[in-house]
Every structure is written in C-alpha cells, then in structure tokens.
Amino acid sequence: MFPVVLNLKNRKVVVFGGGEVAERRVNKLLRAGAHVDVVSMDFTERLKKIKNPMLKLIGRDLRQEVPDLNAYDLIFIATSDAALNDALEKMAREKGKLVNRADAVADFIVPATLEKDGILISVSTHGRSPEMARHIKKLVKKALGKEDILFVELQEYARAVAKEKIKNQEDRRGFLRSIMHNLEMSEMLRKGDLQGARELIRRRIDAYSEH
Secondary structure, three states: OOOOOOOOOOOEEEEEOOOHHHHHHHHHHHHOOOEEEEEEOOOOHHHHHOOOOOEEEEEOOOOOOOOOHHHOOEEEEOOOOHHHHHHHHHHHHHOOOEEEEOOOOOOOOOOEEEEEOOEEEEEOOOOOOHHHHHHHHHHHHHHOOHHHHHHHHHHHHHHHHHHHHOOOHHHHHHHHHHHHOOHHHHHHHHOOOHHHHHHHHHHHHHHHHHO
C-alpha cells in the first residue's frame, strides 16, 4: 500500500450501496468536496435526510443496470452482496478505475482519520483490524495537545519567512528543525503566546541568515 492524501474537491465519485457503511463513506466524501452519486435500491434514513447539492441518491437495482463508470474518478463498493461486489469490481477494473471495497481490500482503503485544526492524521492496519485503527486514532487524539496545534501554525509562518531570508534549501530545513527543538518557543506555545513565538522567529532568522 502507498499512503496518499487525495484532493477530491469537485471530483465525481460513485458509492454503490445505501447502508451504514455507504453512509460513512458519503459523509467523508462530501466533507472532502466531492460530487457523490449513491446507487442503491434502499438508503438509510440519515442518507435520505442529507441536504447537499453535491449528493445525488439514485434508486436502481444494480443487478439489472449499472451506471456508466466512465463518468467517475473513484468507485466505492459497499453493498451487502459479496457476489454483486465482485461483479462491480470486475466492471470497474475493466474501465481502469480505482476501487474501494467495504468487504475486502481492493485498490485503496479508507483509513481511520483524525482532523483537528488543520492537522490530518490517518491510521491504517492495511485492513486487518479496523477496530484497532480506530482505537489508535483515539490514543493519538488524546496525545495531541494545544502546543502541537500551535506549532503547526508557527511552522507555517516560519517557512514563509525562511523562504524570503534563507535562499539555500538545506539551510532552511536546518532552521525549521531548530525551531522544533527550541525550548523557549515550546514554553511560549504552552502558554498560548503564538505572537511572541513569531517575534522570536523573526529575531532568530535574522541571526541565522547573517551567520
């Protein structure tokens, strides 16, 4: 498996199946900004209540008719019929499409994810134990503190300043690494003083670039 984070904004995807697993897929896809078609004979009540122009529920018996797969960038298969899932996967592969299956490992998996204040963390057990992946996600969430969130903002600021002041890429990396291990900055962020940490960045980068 090769880990990636996909930009699905305005991409068109299809979800086959209208149960709880499909519902979870749909919610994540909509949050990612994708256009989502859900094809099934039945849909959960929560799916039917979603009011989002990016979502279309298509009532159709997939054993009789499958929509044109060429219209979609990604295929998600989540019906309760394993034989039907096999057939849908075969059709998708014939079209050269990437496939996710809820009941088996196909081309890609949907990991347990944690999103908090601009940080995205994904946890996968390569499909061996989704429950353990969710448990690890909870442990990471507990360990992620306010200081870590602020450090992301500080690094974003530091990178922008460093690009202006430090022309050599390796020197920029060295500067950014030094920030991560600076005890004075860590103490400022523990106190929530992001502005003070930024001012310290400016003082340190002047000295660093002169050196």
